[in-house]
Amino acid sequence: MDVEPYRGELLVYCYRMLGSFHEAEDLVQDTMLRAWKARHRYDPARASVRTWLYRIATNVCLTALEGRARRPLPSGLGTPSEDPGATLTPALGIPWLQPFPDARCEAEVRTDLRLALVAATQLLPPRQRAVLVLREVLEFTAAEVAQQMGTTVAAVNSALQRARTALADAGEAVDVDAQADPGVRAVVERYARAFEAADVPALVRLLTAEAVLEMPPVPLWYRGSRDYGLFMDRVFRMRGAGWGTRSLTANGQPALAAYAPEPGGSGLKLHTVQVFTVTGGLVAHNAVFADPRVLVAFGLPRRISFDEFRRAR
Numbered sequence: 193m194d195v196e197p198y199r200g201e202l203l204v205y206c207y208r209m210l211g212s213f214h215e216a217e218d219l220v221q222d223t224m225l226r227a228w229k230a231r232h233r234y235d236p237a238r239a240s241v242r243t244w245l246y247r248i249a250t251n252v253c254l255t256a257l258e259g260r261a262r263r264p265l266p267s268g269l270g271t272p273s274e275d276p277g278a279t280l281t282p283a284l285g286i287p288w289l290q291p292f293p294d295a296r297c298e299a300e301v302r303t304d305l306r307l308a309l310v311a312a313t314q315l316l317p318p319r320q321r322a323v324l325v326l327r328e329v330l331e332f333t334a335a336e337v338a339q340q341m342g343t344t345v346a347a348v349n350s351a352l353q354r355a356r357t358a359l360a361d362a363g364e365a366v367d368v369d370a371q372a373d374p375g376v377r378a379v380v381e382r383y384a385r386a387f388e389a390a391d392v393p394a395l396v397r398l399l400t401a402e403a404v405l406e407m408p409p410v411p412l413w414y415r416g417s418r419d420y421g422l423f424m425d426r427v428f429r430m431r432g433a434g435w436g437t438r439s440l441t442a443n444g445q446p447a448l449a450a451y452a453p454e455p456g457g458s459g460l461k462l463h464t465v466q467v468f469t470v471t472g473g474l475v476a477h478n479a480v481f482a483d484p485r486v487l488v489a490f491g492l493p494r495r496i497s498f499d500e501f502r503r504a505r
Contacts, residue, residue: 193227193231193234193241195224195227195228195241195245198241198242198245199220199224200297200298200301201297201301201330202220202223202245202246202249203216203217203220203296203297204216204292204297204301204302204305205246205249205253205325205330206219206220206223206249206252206253207292207305207310208305208310208313208321208325208329209253209257209318209321209322209325210253210256210257210263211262211263211287211289211290211310211311211314212263212287212289212290213290213291213292213293213296213486213489214290214485214489215256219249219252219253219256220249222252223245223248223249223252226248226252227244227245227248230248238339239336239339243332243336243339243340246326246330246332246340247339247340247341250322250326250340250341253318253322254318254319254322257318258318260287261287262314262315263287263288263289263290263311263314264286264288264289264311264314265288265289265307265311265406265408265413265479266406266407266408266410266411266412266413267404267406267413268311269286269411270411272404272412272413272414272415272416272419273412273413273414273419274419276414276419276422276423276425276426277426278412280407280410280412281410282409282410282482283409283410283411284409286408286409286411288408288409288483289307289310289311289314289408290481290483290485290486290489291307291442291443291447291465291467291479291481291486292305292310292442292443293440293442293489293490293491294440294441294442294443294444295440295441295490295491296489302443302444303329304329304366304444305443305444306443306444306445306469307442307443307445307467307469307479308364308469308477309359309364309366310443312358312359312362312363312364313325313359313364315358315362316355316358316359319341319351320351320352320354320355320358321355322341323337323341323348323351323352323355324351324352324355324356324359324366326340326341327348327352328352328356328366329366334348334349334352375473376446376468376470377439377446379398379446379468379470379473379474379475380439380446380447380448380468380470380475381439382394382398383395383398383448383468383475384437384439384448386398387435387437387448387450388434388435388436388437389433390428390432390433390434390435392421392424392425392428393421395420395421395424396417396418396420396421398474398475399417399420399421399474399475399476400417400471400472400474400475400476401416401417402415402416402417402476403415403416403417403420403474403475403476403477403478404476404477404478405419405420405423405478405480406478406479406480407464407479407480407481407482408479408480408481408482408483409482409483410482420478431452431453431463432453433453434453434457434460435450435451435452435453435460435463436450436451436460436496436501437449437450437451438451438492440465440490442465442467442490443467445467445468445469446467446468446470447465447466447467447468448465448466448468449462449464449465449466449487449490449492450462450463450464450465450466450480451463451496451501454495457498458497459495459496459497459498459500460495460496460497460498460501461494461495462487462492462493462494462495463482464480464481464482464487465480465481465486465487465490465492466478466479466480466481467479467481
């Protein structure tokens with residue numbers, strides 16, 4: 193029995209359930225190990241290998257989620273800050289939502305992995321979360337999900353309805369046919385050029401009026417192009433100009449790796465991964481991740497020289 197072809201999609205599934213890329217990797221490994229140990233009990237007459245693996249992965253995820261707090265973004269915890277000069281103290285005790293590095297698995301298994309949707313899904317009880325993903329995203333039948341979760345079809349349908357209602361109340365919905373606007377990357381590229389030039393007015397012109405900027409593990413966040421711009425002005429005054437960026441994608445969204453200038457002009461140091469939501473040709477949301485574990489997941493060099501940066505352009 194070859195289970196390796198399913199590793200990528202199981203990784204995405206576990207990430208949707210846990211909201212953590214690193215934990216998802218561990219749980220996929222646990223799923224594969226359990227499948228190997230139980231391979232002699234697998235009955236192809238009762239379920240396909242894929243359905244059987246998802247049953248194991250679901251049990252692994254539900255066990256891991258017992259007693260766990262949800263993984264939020266700062267914007268899900270309270271009101272925005274009105275002080276662009278507020279102290280940037282990380283809240284390391286909060287299990288923050290992490291982004292998913294798109295390069296780590298195939299595009300066809302990353303259907304609608306938007307950060308906002310994953311964050312909204314985290315509001316659901318774990319069993320509702322599993323039902324929603326298994327039914328709406330992975331398109332298992334209600335009977336298959338009932339078998340995977342050891343429950344009834346009626347219970348699955350009820351849980352799915354409650355999950356849909358909760359997502360609608362949060363302003364989100366699963367859209368398995370969602371496609372990226374071809375102009376979105378161009379907007380983020382213009383943002384990157386303005387960011388590298390420390391040109392705050394140019395950045396602000398690329399923002400919606402209610403643009404959100406958040407920076408886990410720092411718990412504060414900002415709403416509105418004015419406060420966004422004031423905060424970015426503070427960043428450039430603190431860290432100087434001469435930043436570098438590299439294009440990425442995360443959660444099916446355009447993203448940038450931002451490299452800050454090192455003291456003495458010796459080169460550039462990896463600073464953050466920034467994940468963008470673009471609406472109507474403008475940046476509506478920028479989730480900026482500074483956690484070193486998140487940065488490692490993207491496989492980015494920690495430092496680059498100015499010459500390396502120029503050659504890569």
